[in-house]
Amino acid sequence: MLSQSEASLNAIIENAAMLIFSLDREFRYIHFNSLLKKSVKQIYNVDIKIGDVVFDFLYKENPQEASEWRVRYASALGGEAVQFVKETSVGEYHSFFKFHINPITEGGEITGLACVAIDISTERLAEMQRERITRDLFVRNHTLEQYSYIVAHNLRGPIANLLGIANLLEMEEVSRKDKDEAISHIMSSARKLDDVIRDLSDILQAKEQISPHRESVRFADVVSDVTMSIQSAVAKSGATIVTNFCELTGLITVKSYLHSIFYNLISNSIRFAKPGSLPLIRINSKRTAGGTCITFQDNGLGFDLAAHGEKIFGLYSRFHPNITDGKGMGLFMVKTHVETLGGSITVSSEVGEGTTFTIHL
């Protein structure tokens, strides 16, 4: 009778689509189903048997993970029901397991741990995809807002000028000289119109691909590509670029976006250098808890953060009254690219001291 119920219990445990195992107080396997054995083999390449101490192979294979497990087991041995989601990867394949670790109590004493893990990869991957789609939609929506802002505010300007010129040319009493002056403005208006239309196309293209090609990119290569492309500006300004990428040499990312970020920030530092001092640009990378942090620090003009604040990332925003060659697109494109890569950018600055951009990716 007993053996029949034991056999049926075993069959249930064996056939359940979850990892099931139990440990005694010394973390020796009391019981496990074949799915667990298979998973351990896949992940750690270890064959386990009843009586093995779970930490024997865990410490050898992955000491950091082992200490995480020790903390969880310890709380369960203290009487808590412990739940958590764990990501594992075997080769290319990522899976997510939701673990439940509960104390086994016999005669009022905790004698071991009952552990169950359900594969929630499908749900989790769907959730991650949903998050990604939401983020993409958010970014796209923001693009459309910018797009419609340009159409409303910038596209009509040059057209209005052309209409104004036509109006003037229609007036009979206007002198030849004035008409000639008006005609000379046709070209500049048409060119400006052309610029705005090109900008619109740039903005849309910046976010065209939802999942663009990612590759391994070294920061040092990006810096040298950028300085090559603006070689004459760098030489003319006498700028020095000091980089420190020791802690993190590169990233898996979209190369063209990273290039655009470096290009715009470096050329801004040169353009907005402080008169009378040579531009010094420091670029550092480091690892953080959330990923990657890249900082760009210069000794340039700086700006009044309180007065301009977040506006500096806005489209067509220019705020250095004496420097008028910029279009007000650079920082907008930087922010766009950082956000499309799922990151964020912040700025700190002081007038006459310099500016620091911090990018988290």
Add this chain to the structure above:
Amino acid sequence: MSTETLRPLYILVDDDETNNSISRLLIANTIPDAEVVTFENPQNGLLYIRNDFAVDERTRATLLLNLNMPLMSGWEFLDNLLYMDKEVTDRIDVYILSASIDPSDRKRSGGIEIVKGFLDKPLTHQTILTLRNT
């Protein structure tokens, strides 16, 4: 000097140089004795009003102000104007001259007391005549 200051004065504030040139030509050819001053940097327009226009108490002016300007928006310009003496601003007829087709710009300018109207770019011969007669 006394006759000169009584010429109709137009102050154009717009970062778009082409717009200022065309508007200047249109005004000059519509109202031949008009005096037109233009400012691409709004800050300089404010300085002119404060330092030159304000001290000549007999002058009136028509201000044509663009909204969407990178260094200082038309809204910020208006904020600064409101800080000036009422005696000075009372002598200025403020009009927005904008290419914006954003309805919220028109609505917002309607809520500012010293703004007499919202003119759609471009400025035309006809608009200038209408402004003169109001």
